[in-house]
Amino acid sequence: MSNKGKLRIYYGCMFSGKTSALIQYISEQNLKSNEFIVLKPSVDVRAGKAVIATHDGKTHDCIVFENEMEILEFITPFTKLVAIDEAQFFNKVILSDLKRILGKGIDIVASGLDKDYLGRPFGLIPALIEFADEKIQLKASCTNCGEQAEYTYRKVDNKVLVLIGHSEHYEPRCAKCFSEN
Numbered sequence: 001m002s003n004k005g006k007l008r009i010y011y012g013c014m015f016s017g018k019t020s021a022l023i024q025y026i027s028e029q030n031l032k033s034n035e036f037i038v039l040k041p042s043v044d045v046r047a048g049k050a051v052i053a054t055h056d057g058k059t060h061d062c063i064v065f066e067n068e069m070e071i072l073e074f075i076t077p078f079t080k081l082v083a084i085d086e087a088q089f090f091n092k093v094i095l096s097d098l099k100r101i102l103g104k105g106i107d108i109v110a111s112g113l114d115k116d117y118l119g120r121p122f123g124l125i126p127a128l129i130e131f132a133d134e135k136i137q138l139k140a141s142c143t144n145c146g147e148q149a150e151y152t153y154r155k156v157d158n159k160v161l162v163l164i165g166h167s168e169h170y171e172p173r174c175a176k177c178f179s180e181n
């Protein structure tokens with residue numbers, strides 16, 4: 001068991017297809033249901049059991065993760081892959097746990113927003129990008145001009161950073177259109 005797992009990260013702005021890419025990747029691994037776990041931060045869901053779903057209807061059960069939970073408790077001898085959706089909301093303290101998981105030969109795939117609506121580095125993502133083995137930046141198309149977008153622009157004036165489940169309040173913007181506001 002000296003082989004280390006690899007870390008793959010999908011990052012980008014809102015509407016860039018990160019969750020779809022994550023689910024697609026999980027599906028392509030052809031794992032049995034006890035060989036992978038999917039974690040989603042509790043800030044992103046109401047309560048209880050949850051699924052992540054893509055627009056084309058594919059779903060996977062997932063664990064609703066609270067920051068005080070121990071990620072290692074969900075790892076079993078069968079686990080081959082840990083998938084993390086909306087990873088920007090995870091506390092940076094889980095980085096050391098993620099490194100331990102990789103050290104066990106388990107792969108990790110994560111997706112998340114690399115920049116918040118002010119264009120600042122967002123939570124855990126920059127650190128994950130830094131030590132990822134495979135980094136995939138996804139882009140949307142700018143609502144304003146149609147160019148490739150890597151920023152998330154907030155259409156409403158609200159200073160609360162986390163405005164989850166209100167995707168109608170955001171739109172993808174290219175750097176030029178983002179900075180013009």
Ligand SMILES: [Zn+2]
Pocket residue numbers: 142143144145146147173174175176177178
């Ligand atoms: Zn634009």
